[in-house]
Structures are given as C-alpha cells and as structure tokens.
Amino acid sequence: MPGKKIGIMGGTFDPIHYGHLMLAEQIRTSFFLDEILFIPVGKPPHKAHANSADKEQRLEMTRLATITNPYFHVSDIETKRNGTTYTIDTIKRLKESLSPKDQLYFITGADAIILLDTWKNYDELIQLVTFVGATRPGVDLDKLNDKVKQLIADYNAKIEICYIPALAISSTEIRNRVNDEKSIRYLLPESVESYIESKGLYKSHHPQYDLLKDYLRRNLSLHRYEHTIETSKMARKLAVRYGADPLKAEFAGLCHDFAKEIDRESMLKHIENFTVYFDPCIQKNPNLAHGEVGAELLRQYFGIYDESILNAIRWHTYGNKHMSTLSKIIYVADIIEPSRNFEGLSKLRHLAYEDLDQTMIAYYELNNSYLNENKRGIHSYTHEMIDHITRSF
Secondary structure, eight states: OOOOEEEEEEEOOTTOOHHHHHHHHHHHHHTTOSEEEEEEOSBOSSOOOTTOOOHHHHHHHHHHHHTTOTTEEEOOTTTTSOSBOOHHHHHHHHHHTSOTTOEEEEEEEHHHHHTGGGSTTHHHHTTTOEEEEEEOTTSOHHHHHHHHHHHHHHHOOOEEEEEOOOOOOOHHHHHHHHHTTOOOBTTBOHHHHHHHHHHTTTOOOOTTHHHHHHHHHHHSOHHHHHHHHHHHHHHHHHHHHHTOOHHHHHHHHHHTTTTTTOOHHHHHHHHHHTTOOOOHHHHHOGGGGHHHHHHHHHHHHHOOOOHHHHHHHHTTTTOOTTOOHHHHHHHHHHHHSTTOOOTTHHHHHHHHTTOHHHHHHHHHHHHHHHHHHTTOOOOHHHHHHHHHHHHHO
C-alpha cells in the first residue's frame, strides 16, 4: 500500500493570510497531495520584527484559518520546542512519526530555493523531501533555474517549480495596516482578524501602556476597565483620522478614568490638595473632578509628565476652552466608544469622523436638557468650551 503525499507548509504565519491558504490549496491540487501540514515556527532563525505575535498566538491563528479545510492540518512540533528551530530538525522528527512510505513535499517560495544552500544542513535536507518552489512575478527565473540545475546535479535534489498567480498580500503589510488602524478585512479569514483585534496584536504602544493596563485591570471594576479599553481603541482610531499621535491618544484613553472609582471622601481631599476649581456642580458631585484628579495622581505616582497626555485626561469630563486636538479626541472617544448606548449616539458616532468640534456641540445639546432636568447642572468650563468653539466658526 503506497504512503501518503504530505505537503509541509512552514512559516512564521505572523499572521497567516489568504496568500498562504491559496498557495497551499493550489499546490495540494496540482501535486495531488493527500494533506497539507501547516507548521508555524517556534523561534525562527532568520526572521525577527517588532510587535510580533508570540508562538502560541501564531499557532492559534493558523488553526483558526485552516479549520474549514478538511485537507489542512496544523502541527505544534516547532512551537512547543524551545530555542531556534531549523527545518532539518523538524523534518527529521516529523519523519519519525510517519510511515517510511510517506512522501514529504516541502512548500516554500522560489526565492527561498535560490538561498537553499544557506540553510542548516541543506545537503541532508535535500535527501529527505521534495521541494516545491512557488514562483511569482518578480522572481529572477534565470537565477532560479540555474540554482535548481546545480542542486539536482550536485545532490540529486527533487525540486518542483510551480507558478502561482500573484496575490499581493504579505504578513508585513498586514502588521503595518493593523498598527496604522487600517482595515485588514478580506486579506485574511475573519476568524483571524477577530483574534488579532481581541488580543491587540501588531500595535506599538506608549512605553507605560502595559504597566497602566495591568494596574487598571487589577484596580478598576470589570465594567470600568472594559470601558477604558474601548475608549483607548476608539481614541487611537480618531487620532489616525485627525493626525494626532495614536500612541498618546491610546494611552490617554486608557488612563482617562484612572480616578473614576475613588470614594467621595478621598475625592474631596484630592480636590483640595490639587486645588481643583470647586465649581457648583462639583460640590454636588465631587466625582466629576476625576479627570483633573486622575491626571495629578498619574503624574505623582507613575511619573507621567507629558502635558498633552495629562491635559487630555484632565479635561475629558467637562472640557476646557483651550483643548488641543488630542484632548478633544479623548473627550469624544469617551462618549462614543462601542459599549455606550443612549439616544442620539449613532449621530455622534458618524459625526465624530467628520468634525470633533461639531461632535462636542451636538453632545452638549443632547446632554444640556438632560442635566438641567435632573438638576445636576453643567460645569462652567463646559459652557466656556462650547462658547469658544462656537465663536471660532
């Protein structure tokens, strides 16, 4: 009984995308392979980049991407190993678990074939697998053919070259698009896109982002923590839209409610210590000053001295007539983040990507009648801010 013909699809898959999946399926059908085994590398010997997903995350994304194809399978043979992983070691271990009659087809880019003699123990590897080099526009075919002839002559190598229609998708481009808040829809499976979003992969952050995120996770209620995360995401998107620093916006959004859950007595002490203006509405509800108090506490206990970030946190509740674009972004992001739900919100969400000032005015008009009806009053800084914006038109 003949053995199976197994395609080996190795790679960092950081993240896996439709280009990888299309390549695997094209080669499976072209060479009548029984299955394709995707093997995400553990610690790759050649590739390294900032904001990489860890090996367990790359393994999970590969599983999510391949689960709907019965001919696709995923192996953790490399991700469960420590240290740098080399193809020769993986293939040897893999063959130990297979029938001697099974044939391995190692799928790689044609450009990798050209550099094959730089791989660890490549002369030994050539004897263990059939290489399938996928070529595409831009590959130097003369150089490729010369290298294939040399490897066949010197090592009796088994190498097949397969032309694959160009699909201009790369993991690097996907990572860059995620970091720049651009859409990656239709570049990879929706399940992988959702995973990237849920784990916050491939994004640069403020140097103290992880520290404050962990602190807030441990010290805020679950509801408040989830609100801060959603506000930080929304702030980052708005920053890209309005040309502000997305890392600062994300960080300010994360920290904007740092002092939100401080008890009334403690808040009153902080208001006095930090000489916060005791507006009549703060007399009724001291918690309204949590933005100003939070900014000072962040300065005092976490050494955050960037005034643009502190001001964005400081004024996100009742505003200020001298707000920067970054401050307006946090003010608006806090209002429209996805977990919010109130009448008129859909209009604000649409308006937020057109004009921040108009969004703030629209929210003021919505909020004004509600606060007055409930006798809560509006901070004098809010009236000054709206008056200043209106005069600037």
